[in-house]
Amino acid sequence: MKIRAAKVIVTCPGRNLVTLKIETDQGVYGIGDATLNGREKAVVAYLEEHLIPALIGRDPQRIEDTWQYLYRGAYWRRGPVTMTAIAAVDMALWDIKAKLADMPLYQLLGGRSRDRVMVYGHATGTDIDSCLEEVEQHVRQGYQAVRVQCGIPGIASTYGVAKVPGQRYEPADSELPAEHVWSTEKYLNFVPRLFEAVRKQFGPDLHLLHDVHHRLTPIEAARLGKLVEPYHLFWLEDSVPAENQQAFQLIRQHTTTPLAVGEVFNSIHDCRELIQSQSIDYIRASLTHAGGITHMRRIADFAALFHVRTGFHGATDLSPVCMGAALHFDTWVPNFGIQEHMPHSEETYEVFPHAYRFDQGYFTPGETPGHGVDIDEKQAARYPYKPAYLPVNRLEDGTLWHW
Incomplete structure (x- = not known):
């Protein structure tokens, strides 16, 4: 079994959400959450430009090896963008593996x-x-x-x-x-x-x-x-x-x-x-x-x-x-x-x-086999991305403070 394709779906049914969908050559697919609130498109770019090309042709059942490959292979490790992108891949692969096993993920x-x-x-x-x-x-x-x-x-x-x-x-x-x-x-x-x-x-x-x-x-x-x-x-x-x-x-x-x-x-x-x-x-x-x-x-x-x-x-x-x-x-x-x-x-x-x-x-x-959540791509397409930012905080004297 090989990963045949992967794509990123961005939708905003009230707020921006990013989903990675990984498809196998046997027709089984899995999805993972790649949402990083206020920095969504940074993760989209990381996935589309760096991770997805490296995933095509890999065995989706080798979850641990893929995690190590994406984490150790980056050199610039950790950080919210990198780890959110890796998480989306990991979540989708666990979804696929549980579906192949015909059991809910917790099992x-x-x-x-x-x-x-x-x-x-x-x-x-x-x-x-x-x-x-x-x-x-x-x-x-x-x-x-x-x-x-x-x-x-x-x-x-x-x-x-x-x-x-x-x-x-x-x-x-x-x-x-x-x-x-x-x-x-x-x-x-x-x-x-x-x-x-x-x-x-x-x-x-x-x-x-x-x-x-x-x-x-x-x-x-x-x-x-x-x-x-x-x-x-x-x-x-x-x-x-x-x-x-x-x-x-x-x-x-x-x-x-x-x-x-x-x-x-x-x-x-x-x-x-x-x-x-x-x-x-x-x-x-x-x-x-x-x-x-x-x-x-x-x-x-x-x-x-x-x-x-x-x-x-x-x-x-x-x-x-x-x-x-x-x-x-x-x-x-x-x-x-x-x-x-x-x-x-x-x-x-x-x-x-x-x-x-x-x-x-x-x-x-x-x-339901897998993690039990799916995505309706037609519904997702009805809600395009909208730029949205989290606020910042200042003290009463104007000093920028923790938010």
């Missing part, structure tokens, strides 16, 4: 470690009252875990908060980067009040999560972790930029609030020190941005040695292809923690028919 990985996958939803609000209303909506839908983000008094626009109540927030919605204003002091003074109100209304059993989005210094993050300890968060996410992995050791010294990080990570080298020092509790790297199933297996197995669990990124800046593959991975991986879930638009689900299903706060990946 090929080693079978079930659990019957269902707990996911968390996103509740936002411009103020505490509207935020509580959204948490209530998620509880009624059956969610056992909810990420809570709220507008901050005195800050005009806050990441993670929908501009219109009841709608999804969409950070990548402008042709040039929007500029937001940030105040750490206002944020730190407000967040404990938010979680006090949530716990008062919903009690101790609902799992609560919060995303800082890299905006604090280590000692500020330590302060926040201590401030929210009475509300028993499931995790505090991305509290500081993680280029300095030792920063998390400082945070850990001052708080017992569980720490999660990694949605911007691309390889095991981004999180090796964090995991080995047990400075984090959850690793959030995604299959799409961290080298695919082959590489995430290495990260997850390494993390398990140090009691670190998975909590994969699952926002709508990843396509349903990634979500489908992630749910199979979640079903198998022994050290599973939780899976992020942001529902895609109906238009997106029309482009990507899928086997996975939601029920009362949990997902099952389905029993």
